[in-house]
Amino acid sequence: MTAYARIGLPRWSRRGDPAALRAEIAAWATSPAMRDLVDCFEESWPTGDVLHGLAEISARHWDFRRGGERAAAQRRDFAADVTERVRAAVSSLGLRHRDRPSRDRYQHVLIHGGLLRSCLIRARHAAALLDGRITSDTVCGLGSLRPTSTQERTLAVDLGVDACPTEFDAMDVAVRTAFTDLRRQGGPGAAAPPLHAYRTRDGRRFTVLAAPSTDPNRRANTADTCAYWADSRARPQPGESILLITTEHFVPFQQADAIRTLGIPYDCAVETVGVDPAAAPDARLRHSLTTAEYLQETRSAIRSMRALWDAVPA
Template sequence: MRILPDVPLPSGEPGVTPAQLVDGIRSWVTSAPLRELVGHFGGEWPAGDLAAMLAALDDFSARHWDFRGGRERPEAREPALDAATARLVLAGSAALGLVRPVAPARPAYAHLVVLGGLAHACLRRVAYAAHLLRAGPAVTGEVAVLGSFRPLSPAELRTLAAAGGAGGDTEVDALDAAVRLAFGVAEPVDSDGADAGHPHHCWSWRTYRPAGLPPVRVLAAPSSEPDRRRAHTADTQRFWAEHVRLSPGDAVLTVTAPLYVPFQHCDALRTLAVPYRCGIETVGVDPAVADLARLPEPTLTPGRHLQEIRSALRSMRALHAVLDAG
């Protein structure tokens, strides 16, 4: 695979200014790897200011790189790409920050946030967070494990059972099982929630206290648009922020999969860094960590990479809209 220079994401350093965030968005969006991908798929580079460019790229990616069509990620179709196109996609995706894991940059953080996903991702991300806490960096506040009441598929239920996680049938149940397995805890020390009769309206949280480590809180968020969809990443981040006291300058480390780092980093900038003036650093799970060998991840296809480049573009467009509104 051709190796292209890495394109940095918008900075999440504490104290980053709106102007610096806009510059970071512009730098990523106008980078050579993204331009090359757009051109390869028959697109002309859009004219106009950054807002117009983001809108045009959102529209272009909807026509060429959206294989979900509103469905969950596992239900996305895989496009038929020739070998040269597949190589170009993977090289561009790596340069844009969707492939190579990067270690946390700081020796300490105020909070560590683990983002949910499919069952195998829940297990891997929580296990990686436990590894980070035991190996460093330090976390002075809490570990927040964020999910929703999305029902697990039969395949996810099998994945969870094979890993030793018993009981439950939703994403937050998978995260809860992952916390019990990775941190060696049995019962929460505190819990609360509301059953509103529909998963898009419900919420819950449970707090665990593993020996020698920060408290670990597992949260399920309600949807901000319950009539349209389940809770998504930004909903879970916003819900957590309402339950913890974030201070200006706090450094927050977010853990996800490398594939989702760009879009979930920009979601966190929009929902946490901008309103709370905290710092955001987003890292992907490092598959080289020994603890993860028993938790294999499905092979990621070129179509999945294109889909998440689109997700990153949409997340940057949403972040820019908030910054532009002032």
């Protein structure tokens, strides 16, 4: 079976070193695992701007969304040998088995939004980490006003939870389900997008917010939600640490986006971990990621690494 050394993802901490960050991005992009992925799809290694070349290769072979939502991506099956090589490569590149944080203390924990199932799995992972493994002053569930699908609303009924007409509502349900000792602090107020605030008995602050999109032609994305949280709610201080929790195949691209939107602008340390949805204790939430999903998010990671490269301070 193919095996590769584990590649470190780009990192950023207070007074981070731009040259070191660029070196980490380059090491990730030119790693043996990435080279084998390119070879696996019978492409030549790109010359010149490697990240640009990888983005073009990924557009030809790994883009199953074609501009649509992830849930509507085309299904694709691969031969067993290709699947083996892809899964070994993405494990090295950080898209698998990155569920444990490196620190035991963070000022802020952010839970990325998504489909109701993903919100529930991620919030429960956050609760498990905060139950003795790590500590944090604040926890925030990041969402948007994306309308939920029929499948999400049906799942809410099956689970017996509150109705979830939007992703914001799905994240609110997920946070309240995972952290059972929350006490609501007032209402969302008149401002839009909406926000719910909570507090635990020991004083930890929780929020759930809906971020607006910075582009009227699409819904809010990862970068939008992180930037909105920092600008409108938290104003993280230099030297603070932020832990972001997502699903495992999103870790590299969301780590790159977090460095670009939080780490560099606010001089903060950022770290992203991801949970394996196949390990969810509730079978109704369980989902085994496909080879196509891993390849799609390798493409997302390439594009986010390229955006981060362009944002690194001179």
